[in-house]
Amino acid sequence: MIDMRSDTVTRPSQEMREAARDAPVGDDVYNEDPTVNKLESRVAELLGTDAALLVPSGTMGNQVAARTHTERGQEVLCERESHVYRWELGGLVQHAQLQPRTLDGGERGALAPEQVRQGYVEEDGHRPGTGLLALENTHNARGGRALSVETIAAAAETAHELDVPVHLDGARLFNAAAAHDGSAAAFVEHVDSVMCCLSKGLGAPVGSVLAGSDAFIERANRTRKLMGGGMRQAGIVAAPALAALGNRDRLAADHRRAERLAAGLDRIEGLTAHDPETNIVLVSTERPAETVLADCEQAGLLGVPFDDHLVRFCTHLDVTDDDIDAAITAAERAVGGA
Numbered sequence: 001m002i003d004m005r006s007d008t009v010t011r012p013s014q015e016m017r018e019a020a021r022d023a024p025v026g027d028d029v030y031n032e033d034p035t036v037n038k039l040e041s042r043v044a045e046l047l048g049t050d051a052a053l054l055v056p057s058g059t060m061g062n063q064v065a066a067r068t069h070t071e072r073g074q075e076v077l078c079e080r081e082s083h084v085y086r087w088e089l090g091g092l093v094q095h096a097q098l099q100p101r102t103l104d105g106g107e108r109g110a111l112a113p114e115q116v117r118q119g120y121v122e123e124d125g126h127r128p129g130t131g132l133l134a135l136e137n138t139h140n141a142r143g144g145r146a147l148s149v150e151t152i153a154a155a156a157e158t159a160h161e162l163d164v165p166v167h168l169d170g171a172r173l174f175n176a177a178a179a180h181d182g183s184a185a186a187f188v189e190h191v192d193s194v195m196c197c198l199s200k201g202l203g204a205p206v207g208s209v210l211a212g213s214d215a216f217i218e219r220a221n222r223t224r225k226l227m228g229g230g231m232r233q234a235g236i237v238a239a240p241a242l243a244a245l246g247n248r249d250r251l252a253a254d255h256r257r258a259e260r261l262a263a264g265l266d267r268i269e270g271l272t273a274h275d276p277e278t279n280i281v282l283v284s285t286e287r288p289a290e291t292v293l294a295d296c297e298q299a300g301l302l303g304v305p306f307d308d309h310l311v312r313f314c315t316h317l318d319v320t321d322d323d324i325d326a327a328i329t330a331a332e333r334a335v336g337g338a
Contacts, residue, residue, distance in 0.1 A: 016240035023239035035235030048185035061195035074131025109139030144280030264328035
């Protein structure tokens with residue numbers, strides 16, 4: 001079975017398993033786990049931030065950031081298909097008690113400065129005001145679009161002119177950097193906090209990191225504890241995540257395979273593949289997505305539905321060139337035999 005449901009389905013390498021086994025550990029709630037401390041320092045260095053904080057998941061990282069940046073009742077500006085709004089169980093409302101104000105970022109999920117300015121609400125005697133701008137890169141629901149540094153910077157600078165902090169959901173930030181042949185730090189330079197997942201394209205079994213200024217991370221640490229994210233001997237989680245950071249340079253291979261997959265699927269009658277920029281391939285289907293995926297599973301290929309007639313496939317660490325050929329053949333069997 002070729003599993004392309006997500007880049008989270010990767011299995012930890014032998015190196016990662018050994019790193020977890022041998023990791024020096026301590027109680028991270030007391031800031032005494034040396035492996036966690038090493039991971040946080042390393043990620044902060046890569047992103048050019050003062051500090052960083054290990055969290056169990058990207059969703060927790062986003063929600064910790066939202067609550068830390070804001071006051072209850074404020075509005076948060078976000079793209080209408082963004083992960084933080086669409087896929088996190090209404091966490092902005094439940095955890096931070098924020099009111100989402102969604103904006104249409106078009107086919108790329110990119111928010112323009114004028115949209116930020118128009119969406120902004122000034123605090124007064126009747127309205128709580130805008131407390132946060134949330135951006136996403138790469139944009140999952142828009143097919144892994146890798147927004148440029150300039151796009152992120154323009155939206156963030158407008159928010160800052162309005163005295164609104166900016167959080168970047170960088171679950172696949174390193175994919176964005178690879179797509180633009182640049183550094184992850186360049187995307188982070190213009191925002192106040194960023195979350196990046198180590199359990200997606202990099203292949204770690206568990207873990208994401210929230211990064212920002214020293215003052216922000218100090219407050220975020222308390223919020224993480226509030227949300228149940230204070231871990232104890234977490235070095236066994238941090239050690240394979242440290243090893244996963246070494247996979248940054250191979251993300252371009254996932255992107256090339258996604259291009260090959262899209263080209264092959266697009267040749268199949270009944271499927272129209274969108275051109276991928278990173279490791280996510282969205283495919284429009286003539287038949288219902290659920291039906292197409294059921295047939296694909298019978299043929300040995302797994303994907304996920306993204307809409308009634310839209311499916312997603314992800315290339316990742318465990319997908320080889322041969323797997324791409326096999327996936328295209330499986331889809332041909334599934335769709336052609338319908």
